[in-house]
Amino acid sequence: MVNLQDNGKYETAWCPGCGNFPMLDAMKRALVKLDLAPHQVLFVSGIGQAAKAPHYLNANLFNGLHGRSLPAATGAKIANKNLVVIDESGDGCMYGEGGNHFLAAIRRNIDITVIVHNNQIYGLTKGQASPTTDEGVVTKAQPQGVIEEPFHPLAVAVALHAGFVARSFSGLQDHLVDMIVAAVRHRGFSLVDVLQPCVSFNKVNTFAWYKKRCSELPNEYDPTDWNLALRTASEWGDRIPIGVIYKNDRPAFEDRIDALKGGPLVGAPVPQDALAQVMAAYA
Amino acid sequence: MVNLQDNGKYETAWCPGCGNFPMLDAMKRALVKLDLAPHQVLFVSGIGQAAKAPHYLNANLFNGLHGRSLPAATGAKIANKNLVVIDESGDGCMYGEGGNHFLAAIRRNIDITVIVHNNQIYGLTKGQASPTTDEGVVTKAQPQGVIEEPFHPLAVAVALHAGFVARSFSGLQDHLVDMIVAAVRHRGFSLVDVLQPCVSFNKVNTFAWYKKRCSELPNEYDPTDWNLALRTASEWGDRIPIGVIYKNDRPAFEDRIDALKGGPLVGAPVPQDALAQVMAAYA
Amino acid sequence: MSINACNILLGGEAGQGLVTVGNLLAKILVRHGYYIVVTESYQSRIRGGHNTFSIRVSADPITASQDKVDLLVALNAQTVTIDGGTLSDTGTIVTDEAFGVTCDRCLQAPYRQLASARYANTVALGLAASLLGLSQDICSEAVREAFGRKGPEVIEENLQALAGAYQWSAGKSTPCPGLPKISAPEKRLVMNGNDAIALGALSAGIKFYSFYPMTPSTSIGLVLAANAARMGMVVEQAEDEIAAINMAIGASFAGAPSMVSTSGGGFALMVEGVSLAAMTETPLVIAVGQRPAPATGLPTRTEQSDLEFVLHSGHGEFPRAIFAPGSVEDCFFLTRRAFEIAEHSQSPVFILFDQFLADSQRAVKPFDLAGLPPIEVGARPDGVKTPYRRFELTADGVSPRLFPGMGEHLVIADSDEHTEDGHITEDLSIRKAMVEKRLAKLEWIRSQATPPSFAGDESPDILLVTWGSTFGAALEAVETMRSRGRKAALLNFSQVWPLVPQQFMDKLKGAKEVVGVEGNATAQFARLIRRETGFEIARTILRYDGLPITPEWILREIK
Amino acid sequence: MSINACNILLGGEAGQGLVTVGNLLAKILVRHGYYIVVTESYQSRIRGGHNTFSIRVSADPITASQDKVDLLVALNAQTVTIDGGTLSDTGTIVTDEAFGVTCDRCLQAPYRQLASARYANTVALGLAASLLGLSQDICSEAVREAFGRKGPEVIEENLQALAGAYQWSAGKSTPCPGLPKISAPEKRLVMNGNDAIALGALSAGIKFYSFYPMTPSTSIGLVLAANAARMGMVVEQAEDEIAAINMAIGASFAGAPSMVSTSGGGFALMVEGVSLAAMTETPLVIAVGQRPAPATGLPTRTEQSDLEFVLHSGHGEFPRAIFAPGSVEDCFFLTRRAFEIAEHSQSPVFILFDQFLADSQRAVKPFDLAGLPPIEVGARPDGVKTPYRRFELTADGVSPRLFPGMGEHLVIADSDEHTEDGHITEDLSIRKAMVEKRLAKLEWIRSQATPPSFAGDESPDILLVTWGSTFGAALEAVETMRSRGRKAALLNFSQVWPLVPQQFMDKLKGAKEVVGVEGNATAQFARLIRRETGFEIARTILRYDGLPITPEWILREIK
C-alpha cells in the first residue's frame, strides 16, 4: 500500500498562499488513492511555476521545455506504455506556447493525464496575460487591458471529442482529488483544468472570486452527452461548472497501434529476422 | 472599376483537375465583386500547393513559411491597416503546423480573411495525412490508417467565438465567391474553410464525395446563434453544411489599439516630443 | 574520362511515371551485375513541370553521377529540348515519333503503337532496356514484382508494353560505353540514401521515430512506417517539428532508441529540442537532409549549406557529433554509428546528408546483419549505485542511464540546471560542475571520431577536401586527374564534428595545393578547418545552383 | 584597486521590495552626481529565496561591478550568512537587531521600531542613504515620485520610515570609499540595458514590436508597451516566439520598422524566421538576451554562450550583423545602428546582450535626441523603375524596397527562391544569381562594421580581448594592471559580426600575450577570431557559473 509519506517532502519555490500548494497536496492524495508507487508514475512538465510541482513529490519526472510537455509525455508513453504518465503544467505552457500540441494530443487520445494549473496568468515571468486571462484585465504587458477573447480549453477539448474533460478548483481539495483519480483511471487522453489562484499576479481571479463561482455539476449531469458538454464547457461567468464535463470511450492511441499491442517498447528485442526481410526487399 | 483581366493569367504548378483551379477563379471573381484593385490587396500564404495560389493572380503577396502565414498576415495588417489582407493556405499549413496561430488569430480578431484550401491531405509533400484527414484513411505515412480524431476547424473557431466562420466547396463556385466576398467584408477575423478535392492524393474525399454531401444552410439559419452554430459547425457526415455558419460583431483588434486609431503605422512620423518625455522619465 | 560508364537519362513531366520506371531500370541494371549512381532531379510540384531520372551505369564500381548523357529517353517532347544539349558525342535520344521533334541522333519510336498512352513509361523502359542489351526476362520479372499488388491485368498490360518495345528495337543498339555482359552477377541491393538511413536505424534498434513531412527526408519515415509493425517500433507523424523532436526525446528518455529526420527549415524548429536533449543528456539521432535555402528555398534540390547551422544549433554549450555520409553504405553504417555515439555519450548526434544522396540509388552489397547487433541501451540497474542519481558526476561525464518504471529507482531529468539527482537547482557551484560534466563527454566523442578517408597520391600536387555527398564526385575527379598523370589525392570527411587535427594535418600540410570542394556558396567546411586547425584552405570549388557537384564540374573548375 | 568606489549590496528574499528600494537608491545616488553600476542577482521564483541588488558607486566614471562589499544592507538574516563573506576589510553590515545575528561589523538597527514591517525595505533604504551621507531631501523626493501613484497615505508612511532611519543613524557613518560630495551634479539618466534597448528602438523609429515573455529580455517589451500609445507604435504579445518573429517580419515587410526580443530558448524557436527574413530581404532587429543554457538552464543568471548559435542561426547562407553592447550607452546607440543596418541591408541584424547588462542600471548622459533622427525606411516609389521588381538584381545586392498598398506597384516576396519580381521559381540560373545577390550585401555590411575599441598601452605585454558586457570588467582590470605598472591593453568588440581583420590584426599581433575573456565555457569568440584570421588566442579566462565577470575575477585569473 502506498501512503502519503512515499510522496516525500520538499521545499518549494512558490509564494506563500499560492494555489499550487493545495494542488500538490491533492496530487499526493490522489496517488495514494490510486495506490501508485513513485516508480510507477512518470510526471512530465514544462516550464513555469506550475511546472515545478512534480519536483516536490517522489516520482519519475521529465521536466522539459516551456510548452512542450505534451509531446515529451507522448513519446515517453509510447516508449513504455506501462508507465502512468501525468503531464502537469501551467495555462501559459499548455494553452499558450503549447497550443498546437494541446490540439494534437486531444486528437491522438493517448492515455496520459493532463493537469493544468490554470491561474489565468504567466506567473513565473511576473504577470503577463496568458491565453486564459479574462478580457479587460490590465497587466504590465497589456496596459490597455487584454483585448483577446480568452482561450476556452474545455470547449475546444469537447469540440475535438477529447476522451475525458474535467474542471476543478484548487480550493476544493476533495473534489480535485476525485477529478485527478478519475482522470488517471480514464483510458485515453484526460484533461483536468484546475482553477488556481496566483496571489502574486492575478488580482482579479482570486481565491474568493473562484470560490464564489465554482459550482459542482449536478448528479444527474450526463458527461457523455456531447451537446450538453459543449454548452457546459463554455460556461464562464457568475457560475463556473466544475466536475467531469465530458467523457467518451474512444479507443486509446496505444490500443490501435500494432507495435504497442504486446509489451512495452522499452527493452523489447529487435527482431533480426524481420530486419533481414526488410533488407531483402531491396534486392 | 476592377475587372477580371486585372487579375492576370499565370501558369500554375497544379495537377490537371485539381480543386485549386476553381478556387483561383472564385478568388478573382470575388476581388472583382469587391472592386479591389491589385495594389489594395495583400495576400499572405504559407507553403503547400494551396499556398501557391496567390502567385497566380495580380496582388501584393507575402508568401512566407509553412504554417506561419497568420502571424505574418497579422504583422502586415498592423503595419498597414488600410490593406485588405487575405491569408490563403492549405489545411496542413493552417491547422497542422500553424495550429497555434490559428487559435491565436481567432482570439485576436484582427481584420484578416483566411481562406483554407482544405483537401484533407498534405498535397505538396505527396499525400500524408493532414489534421483534417478522416479517420481510417490509409496513406504511405499512415499504412494502418489514420487513428486520430480529425481536427474540426469550424467547431473550434465557433467555440472560440471567431468573428466570421464559413464553409464552402470548390465545386460550387458561385457559393464560394459569395463566401469570400462576405468574409472580406466582415470586419474582424474571417475564416472560410473550402473543401477542395486533391485528385492526386485524396482518393476518398473526391469531387463526387463532396458534391453529394455539401448542402447549403437554409435561409432561415441564424448564424448569430452560437449554440446552433456550434452544432452546425460540428456536422460532418452524409450531410456537410456549407454557408456562413457563425458570425458576431466583436470589435476588431485594430479598433481597440490606441496606436491604430489614427492612420496606418507605415509612413507615420515618429513623435519626437513624446520620445523626449519617455527619456525624461529616466532622470 | 578514365571510367567506363554509360549515363542514361529519363526525362518527362511529373505524373508520367518517370520515377516508377527509373526505379525499375535501376533495379534491372543492378540485377545484371552493374553498379549504378542515380540522380533524381525533380520540381516542387506533383504533375507537370520537367523532371529527370538519370542512371549512370558501369561494370566497375562508380561513386558519382555524370553530366554528359549517353542515352536520353524522352517521355515528352520538352525533354529533348531541355536535355538534348547534355548528349555526349556518341549519344542517342529515344523519342516518341508522335512528339514531332526532329533531331540528329534521335531514335523515333512509335510509343503509341507499342502500348496505350497509359503505359508510355513502360514502353520507354522497354526501349532503354532493350537498346542497352538487357535481358527481357529480368525486366519482365522486375515489372511483375513492381505491379504485383495492382492485379494481373495491370501486370499483363505492362508486360505487353515491354514486349512491344523489345520487339520494335530488336536489332537496334546504341553505343553505350562500359556495359559488358557480366556472367555471374553478384547479388546487390538497390537503395538510396534515405532507404539506407532507415535500414541503419532499424539495424541499430530504433524503437521510435517521429517526423513532420519535409523533402528530401520524408521517405525515411515512409520506409520506417511501412515496416514499423513487423519491426516492433512506432512511427508517429507529429503536428509539427517541435513536437517531433520533443516526442523523440521523451521516448528516448523512457528507453526507446529514437530518431527524427527533417530538412533545414524543419530542423530550424527543432533546435530548442537539440538543446533539451543535451541538457537532459538524452540520446537522440537527428537526420538533416539539406536542400537549397534560406527559408523554403528550392525544396527539391540539393545543397550542403547547413553545416555551420547544425554544428551550432541549440542555445548553450554542449557536445555533439555530426556524421556526413558520402555514400549509401555510409548512410547505413554511419546511422548505426550515430545511434551508438548518441547512446554512449547521451547526446544529440546528427546525420547531415542532402537531397542528392537521399534520392540517389546505388548498388550496395547486402549488409552482414549477423555481425551487426542492435546497440546496447541504457545501464543495467543492478550495477548502479543507490540512491540512483541520473546525473552523477563522473570522471568522463557519463552517468549511468536508467529508465523510469523499469525498477524501483526514480529517474528525474530537468531542462533547468539540476543536481546530480536531476532536481532543479540554482546553486551556482553545481552549475559549474554540471557544465564541466557535460562538456567532458566531448573527449570520449572525440576519441571515437571517424578519421577522414584518404585516397590517391601521397604528397600530391593537388588535394581535394570534401565532406558528405560530394565525396563520390571528388573521388572520381581525383582518379581522372591521376589517370592523366597528375599527382592528386582526396581527403574526405564522413564525420565533420568533432574534428581531430592529428588525424589529418599531415595530409593538409603535405599537399602542394589544397582545394575545398563543397555544395555551398561560402565554403563552410573550409572555414571550420581553419577554426579548428589554423590551416587556411585558400582555394575552393563551390556549387550552389541546386544541383550536385559532378566529376566534370570539379575538373572544369580545376583545369 | 586604482578605482575609488563604494560597493553597496542589498540582500533579501524575493517579495521583500528589494528591487524597489534598489532602484530608488540607484536613482538617488545618480542625482547626487555619482556614477553607478548595478548588478541584479535573483532567482527563478517570485517570493522567497535569496536575491541581491548591488550598486557600485563612484564619483568617477566606472564600468564594472565589484566583488567585495563595503556596505551590506540586510533585509533578512540569511543575507548576513550568505553575503557576509564578501564584506571588505573596512565594510559594514546593516541588519535588523530583530534578526538576532551577531557579527563583528554589524550595525544593529531596530527596523521594527522605525516603521512597520511593511516598510522594512524603506527603512533599509533610509539607513543606507543616511550612512552614505546622502541628502534626505533628495531621498524623500525620489520616494515621493516612486509611490506617487499609490496615494498620499503610502507616500507618507514611506517618508516616515525614511525619516526614522535618518534619525536613528544620525551621527553614525560607515567608511565607504570614493563618495566625495559633488557640488553641482550633472544631470544623468538611470537606466539598465533593457531600458536603453527599448529607447534606442524608439529613437530609431520602431513601429512594431512582438514578443513572448522570457527572462532577461521581457522588460524591453514592458517599456515599449508602457509607451506604445503615445509613441504611435504597436506592441503585441504573441502566442509563441515563432509567431513573434513572423509577425515582425510581416510588419516590416509592410513598412513598419520592427524588432523582437527574447532569450536563447525563445530564439531557438525563431531561427526559421531569421532565415525567412533573409530570404525575403526583410529588415528585422532581433535582440537576444543571453542566460545560462542549454535548455532552460538558469533563467535569471547571465552568460555569453549564444554567440556561435546566433551567428549561424537559420538554415542556408545569408548576411547578417551582430552587435554586442558593452555598456548601457552601447545598448542605446547600437540598437539604433542595428535598425539602420537592417534597413539598408534588408537583413536580420542582432543585438546580443545578456542578463547582467539587461538588468544593470548605470548613470547615463541624456541622449541628444535632436541629433538622432529616426532611420529612413524603404525607397521612394517615384525613384523606382517600373514595372517594380522587389528583388531587382543590382551591383551591391540591394534592391529598392517599396511597401504594399503605398502606390499602384505590387510588392511580392517569397520564401521560395524567386525571380526578380518576387515570384516562386525553379530556374537554377536565377537561383545562382539570387544567392550571389544576397551574399553581396555582406560587403556593404562589412564596410559599415564598428571597429573594436582599443584602450591602454600600445604594444602591451598583455592584451585582453572581450565582447559584449564583459567589456566593463576588462577595462577596469586593464586600468588596474596599468596602475600597477604593467603594460596592458584591451581590445573590445561591440560588433562581433562581420569581423574585419584589418581593423584589429595589428593589435593582436602587437601584443606579447593575448587573453580572451568571455562569459562562457568554450571561448567562442576566440574560436571565431581564429576562423576569420587564423590568429590563435591561446589563453582564455572564462566564467560560466551564471555570474558576470568582474575586474577582480580577471585579475585573480591573470595573476
Ligand SMILES: Cc1ncc(C[n+]2csc(CCOP(=O)(O)OP(=O)(O)O)c2C)c(N)n1
Ligand atoms: C521557449 C520559452 N519561451 C519563454 C519562456 C519563459 N517562460 C517561462 S515560464 C513562462 C510562463 C509561465 O506561465 P504558466 O505556464 O501559466 O505557468 P505559471 O508560472 O503561471 O504557473 C514563460 C513565458 C521559456 N522558458 N521558454
Ligand SMILES: Cc1ncc(C[n+]2csc(CCOP(=O)(O)OP(=O)(O)O)c2C)c(N)n1
Ligand atoms: C517547417 C516546414 N515543415 C515542413 C515543410 C514541408 N511541407 C511543405 S508543404 C507541406 C504540406 C502542405 O500541405 P497543405 O498545407 O495541406 O497544402 P497542400 O499542398 O495540400 O495544398 C509540408 C509538410 C516545410 N516547407 N516547412
Ligand code: SF4
Ligand atoms: S507567482 Fe503566482 S502561481 Fe507562481 S508561486 Fe507565486 S502565487 Fe503561485
Ligand code: SF4
Ligand atoms: S497534389 Fe492535389 S492539391 Fe496539389 S495540385 Fe495536385 S491535385 Fe491539387
Ligand SMILES: [Mg+2]
Ligand atoms: Mg499560469
Ligand SMILES: [Mg+2]
Ligand atoms: Mg492540403
